Amino acid sequence: MAIIQAIRGTKDILPQEIPYWQQVETIASQILARAMYQEIRCPIFEQTSLFERGIGEATDVVGKEMYTFCDRKDRSITLRPEGTAGVVRAYIEHSLYSLGGVQRLWYKGAMFRYERPQEGRQRQFHQIGVELIGTDAPRSDVEVIALAVDILQALGLKSLRLDLNSVGNKEDRSNYREALVNYFTPYKLDLDPDSQDRLTRNPLRILDSKDAKTKEIAKNAPSIINYLGVNSRKHFEQVQQLLTDLKIEHKINPCLVRGLDYYTHTAFEIQSDDLGSQSTVCGGGRYDGLVRELGGTETPAFGCAFGMERLILLLQQQGKAQKTKPDFYFVSKGEKAEAQALILAQKLRNLGFTVELDLSGSAFGKQFKRADRSEAYACLILGEEEALINNINVKWMLSKKQETFSQSKLLEISDQLRQQINESKQN
Template sequence: MIQALRGTRDILPEEVGYWQLIEATAREILGRAIYQEIRPPIFEQTALFERGIGEATDVVGKEMYTFKDRGDRFLTLRPEGTAGVVRAYISNKLYGQGGVQRLWYTGPMFRYERPQAGRQRQFHQVGLELLGSKAPRADVEVIALATDILQALGLKNLQLDINSVGNGSDRQQYREALVNYLEPYKEELDQDSQDRLTRNPLRILDSKDPKTQEIARNAPKITEHLSDESKKHFDTVLQLLTDLDIKYQINHCLVRGLDYYTHTAFEIISADLGAQATVCGGGRYDGLVSELGGPETQAVGWAIGMERLVLLLQELQGNPVNNPDLYLVSRGEIAEAKSLILAQKLRNAGLSIELDLSGSAFGKQFKRADRSGAVACLILGDAEAENMTVNLKWLASGEQQTLSQSNLLGMTEELKTKIAEIKRSF
């Protein structure tokens, strides 16, 4: 038997409702802010991620799915969404339209990591990118939209961690100060952090190793090495968050894992997720568009991990249900043919109908109707089919009535209202 690959999983019908809810909520809230959906390819040239994310990062060095195609080109399954959106922005000259481009996306990403709850090797994100503005208001707009989406989904125990990683010059000065501080502790750091000391020292601040965390707590803070311009940008972001009543805490160890970040970096964390607590992460990346061959363009964005969000929704709401409004049973050659026609007419009128296709005795079909969670059952035998009638049985009360099929089709709006009232009372 062929099994799904380690780090991938089947999203079964009983769970898909959560995914649809997340996507629909994001689509509605981002649509109100005039963000337009974009759908870049799932695989790109490997050089895009090496240049965009940074060759010294764990993502590029350890986690990418890279392969050679038949044209002898190195291709990579996208490990994150931003680089592909920026490449599309440049390739299609979206910057030529002038002003700000507000884009959002959803889909699978791929990283070779150790699978665990809420983290798979094929994982999914909803993300947005706001390109063409250096204003602190842009940073706060995207944070506010992420907060709106998560709150609309019913999440409550959320915390916004925020930091500034400054501009390139700020980071270089800070890098030197950080390395100078960490060098005497080199042998006490975990192995990954020892390797990062020369390649990517800022990532040491993000280590999960307890001893390294203890050392990092007393490290110099990047906010102490910001230029006046960077400090002004960060102070304005914090003030605007306060104006919007979005609570935050400054996390001096928050640097995010990708090289392209500048100025604002942030994460939204759920207290309900344990160790893997981040549900949304993002920040500003003012140099990425030019690094990838486009014009100088300031930008900011984020991504929400859908697997972790689904875990939270399952805890909050239990399994979603997708019960039919009506369950249609039929018995007899004529009735079974007519039942399909009636089901389609009712579906086209906006009702959800489950049609029993078993052809078994009415008793067995009635039992399936009860198990389906439908509000009412439609019963069609050969006699009803010939007379163009149908029996309507309300399953909770047992009340039953015979209607002409034309009358039934004429009262669909009334049926929808009554069914909605009964479902709310469950």
């Protein structure tokens, strides 16, 4: 019988990897909570038109990467390829602006893009995203970027680069686009085929090309910085200044272009050298036009998202796994003893201990072997002899010292036991 496998580009996250996921989720949620960001959970699928309108029909994400299907009533549904559009839809639908002030939101969850899988890129992947909606203050850009940097630092990740750019407002961008087309058109035949295509589709992308000849030509291309209007330029300069004030290292990268249409002004990307070609760990920027585009009133906003799989790849490279060890490994044999052990184990758990109960009923020697492998701090031993007089033995695995208590006494001295376990943990 053929084995059914997980779908291409999807992965099971197995118990061994869960500690990494929990670490990322815990640290991110703590740091965001301290800055008064609140979690929001939106549906995993939406009307297709939300993404077409929000992300932009011409983008790769919408053009060739969406999981789109018709439901039983022939409505076009799409599995979300990113989180911002859904959050903004919810913001408008539930009039979150009426709560006054800015909305500080974050989310985590699965996203779907139909792409060729490789290291750090899957068809179902997970993001943690942050959205700050309702202000265009340069400080808000920096608040979010600083939080992103904080999260990465708290995770202990090293050798990360922060790249920064401004793509201006709509007008700046169309001026710049025109300038680029004018610059590159005379060289058209010297460009790599992809870039020739980009000339009409997305000229900003030519700057990002990895082709040597194209790179050479792009060297002297006009820079976006020179096409920013007065306000755009001022915003960008303030963001840079504030980052510097916060001692957040960053590099201006005029070639940095975000792939989704809704970005305006500040764009940023945090990359690692320790991943393959999918090196971006966090990306984001300002999206002042999106709320309006989706039918709300003109509302500025800023956001970013982390690729959780990529964060976890980095954490794993740094080998920060830790096995969960039980406080007690419970060894028991004999009908009466096994029944008592089940009850005692539960009582100990209710007192806050982690207890792994050996259910095998096999020879004591075998159970001890497993106790050893579990790396428990102590072994609880309950055999037929102990069961008759309601006793229990506690054997400290490290010192090999064994003590005998009545079962009721064991529960009374839980503070002492806890203390001894903590001492063992120090070693």
